[in-house]
Amino acid sequence: MTHLSVNINKIATLRNARGGNVPDLVQFTKDIESFGAQGITVHPRPDERHIRYQDVLDLKPVVKTEFNIEGNPIAKFIDLVLRAKPAQVTLVPDAVDAITSNSGWDTVKHKDFLKEVISEFKRNDIRTSIFVDPNLSMVEHAANTGADRIELYTEAYAEEFSKGNKDAVKIYTDCAKKAIEMDLGLNAGHDLSLQNIQYFKQHVPGLLEVSIGHALITESLYFGLETTIKRYLNLLKG
Template sequence: MTRLSVNINKWATLRNARGGNTPDLLLTATRIQEYGAEGITIHPRPDERHIRYQDAYDLKPIVHTEYNIEGNPIPSFLEMVLKIKPTQVTLVPDGPDALTSDHGWDVNTHQGFLQDVIGQFKEAGIRTSIFLDPDPALITGAVKTGADRIELYTEGYASQYGQDREKAIHPYHETALEAKRQGIGVNAGHDLNLQNIAFFAEHIPELLEVSIGHALICESIEKGLDNVVRMYLNRLKSDIE
């Protein structure tokens, strides 16, 4: 069964807008897990415009499911992750001024760099994943980095879903098949929502985990956080029932 990890960055954005502690990020993470989500994801950036580095430390004892920390492995990020030792670290090649993640790694150009960083994380017992565009030709390079998993960057799928979902899913399906063949796990995330998540999960072989934040938070404003978490869980189960 595909695990649901909820990215709580936008809760931190809302908290930071008023300078206080409302909404309480730790309470939010606790409730999300109580509602059935199997993981919490955060993506701290150097400017700390949503998740702060201190949040990453404070969440450690709160997250009793899978704790996934995403980010570009700059020195401060590397140091933080090695101290916290989350369940998983997902490496994303976004610049400090990026509004949101918008591409995966060039695993051939950055192979040596990724091997070094991933080696440090794996030595510390942290599962590693790298953000990757949907292209089967990239899988061999991803495997060579030493990563345990890839996270498919799904913005392309989400943007094309309404026009031609079969065409939209094709490169993701093919990439996942190649990943399965070469023995590397598959996660996915970015712009997945209640409308497109079930079709995606049904067509990606052995999809281990999805990380969903922005859409889930927006949907929760209308429908309620507990309801939305359960709706995602039901859609992720639909491909095995």
């Protein structure tokens, strides 16, 4: 079964919009895990507009499943990850002013930088994944960085799927096969939803984990958090 890691950034956004501690991020995390999710993802950004750096430290002793911290490996982020020591860190090349992640790493151009950062995390027993576009060359060269896994950026798939173009999954299938060939674990995320996740899962071999936040939280407004999580878990079986 592919593991579901729930990105809780949007819960933090809602809390920050009003001030105070409602909704309670820690309690929300406990509830998500109790409903069956196998991981919790956070993506702190330098301006702390949703997940705050302190949130990461507060969540560390609370998360009982896999804790995944995403972000651009600037010095402040690296220090945070080394303090929190999550199960996994996912490196994302997002700009400081990016609304959301919008591209993967150029694993050729940034190979030396990624190797240096990844080696530091691996020395601290933190599994490392790097965010990459669905590009065979980028996947192949990701293996040269020392990463344990890659996370395929799935926005293009989601957008095309919504238009009825199911063939958009083919490049992801090919990239998954390349990852297996290169002995890289495979994650995926961005704009995956209840509508498109099952087809993706069925056509992408070796998929270990999906990280889903915006869609899952939005769908929870209609169906409730527990029901939504259980629907994802059912779609990810097999």
